[in-house]
Amino acid sequence: MMLSPDPPGSDPPWGQTDSETLLDTLNAHCGSMPTEPARSVHVAGLSREEKRRRRRATAKYRSAHATRERVRVVAFNVAFAELRKLLPTLPPDKKLSKIEILRLAICYISYLHHVLDV
Template identity: 80%
Template sequence: MLSPEQPEPELPWAQTNSFLDTLNVQCGSAPGEPVDEQGKARSVHAPVLSREEKRRRRRATAKYRSAHASRERIRVVAFNVAFAELRKLLPTLPPDKKLSKIEILRLAICYISYLNHVLDV
């Protein structure tokens, strides 16, 4: 513990003039780097990215791909459940016959038109 008479030791974070101040660096820019009208550094090396390029880079991250894959799995499961429910409503012989998705849709169209015909008669 320091006594009141002892001066505080010179600590690098306590100095009034920091290393950056000695270099006259403004807002994180390097000396000679262009600065816009608001005093913010403009990067000479990084090109301005279009909205599409930003989207591509964001989609290239592992976190985004993982989240997208899990959303896609949920969507496919819901899609298959909907086809299974539609399949249960359609009459076929034998009743447990395995149908493809396109066969289910075609059979549903035929069954709906048959039901409309029955109602019209």
């Protein structure tokens, strides 16, 4: 036997549409059920973007995001340092910016490609 979903906008069979009234009715019939805070009832009516903004505004989310960003930046800098070690420069310990490292890497790869073609 297959059940069909209720058509959109249809009222529940017991005739109540308000979430708080429904929770009160369920509590009266089922005893003391834990109720969700009133704030969660209002969150359910928010759009996906509004929910995302609220979630991102929490201190816990911001802290976790900052930690992930620090780990990403450290990994990025380590990758540049490894690339820098592979590139020939004079003097060898010369400090290069990230863009200079990338440009030097492009030139060095072009040079090696030219050497292999000859």
